[in-house]
Amino acid sequence: MSAETIQLIAQEVRTCTLCGLANGRTRAVPGEGPADARIMVIGEGPGFHEDRQGRPFVGPSGKFLDDLLAMAGLSRETVFIANVVKCRPPQNRDPQPDEIAICTEHYLYRQIVAIDPPVIVTLGRFSMSLFMPGERIMRVHGQPRNIDGRLVVPMLHPAAALHQPQNRPLIEADFRRLPEILAQAEAALRPAATEPKASDEPPLEQLSLF
Numbered sequence: 001m002s003a004e005t006i007q008l009i010a011q012e013v014r015t016c017t018l019c020g021l022a023n024g025r026t027r028a029v030p031g032e033g034p035a036d037a038r039i040m041v042i043g044e045g046p047g048f049h050e051d052r053q054g055r056p057f058v059g060p061s062g063k064f065l066d067d068l069l070a071m072a073g074l075s076r077e078t079v080f081i082a083n084v085v086k087c088r089p090p091q092n093r094d095p096q097p098d099e100i101a102i103c104t105e106h107y108l109y110r111q112i113v114a115i116d117p118p119v120i121v122t123l124g125r126f127s128m129s130l131f132m133p134g135e136r137i138m139r140v141h142g143q144p145r146n147i148d149g150r151l152v153v154p155m156l157h158p159a160a161a162l163h164q165p166q167n168r169p170l171i172e173a174d175f176r177r178l179p180e181i182l183a184q185a186e187a188a189l190r191p192a193a194t195e196p197k198a199s200d201e202p203p204l205e206q207l208s209l210f
């Protein structure tokens, strides 16, 4: 069911003309990954390489993202990788508020509902701002927050770490914590029947996540 929905959304994205970004694109980039992924990674928007190939994170930032996922013991095939906007902004400029509003309402939020991941990793400030408007990435990076029943983890954008090497250890440390954050989210989602008895209850801060 959700795999079909993901396919349907991808088809709509590929032929979308709802905003001006459609005029300059080579290919739209719907996103990719398993429909039942437990982790969804949300970047900003396609760059040069992604626009050519129609796939997310396939340029230098994508290579680095693969390395970061490997540091967390994950491969790109196990996560769903999407973007805030699905078409490349001209000269890689920032996506504009109207482009973000149209693209997220029509596509990204529907992808999140269809996949329903316990953990969302936002890469960069545009992605973070969808969930934590007004926050500053350098203040909150790596700190999971319970938003609508899932853990959202804001992280620096891999391109920021590539261009500013002093950011590299920050993003690497944040990715290394992902398995622990996923386990926390999964434990909080576990059905009541399999919950431990009152005597073995986990600490309160774990229960309060959801």
Ligand code: URA
Binding pocket: 043, 044, 045, 046, 047, 050, 055, 056, 057, 058, 059, 061, 062, 083
């Ligand atoms: N940067 C992004 O934010 N997304 C991509 O898909 C590629 C680079």
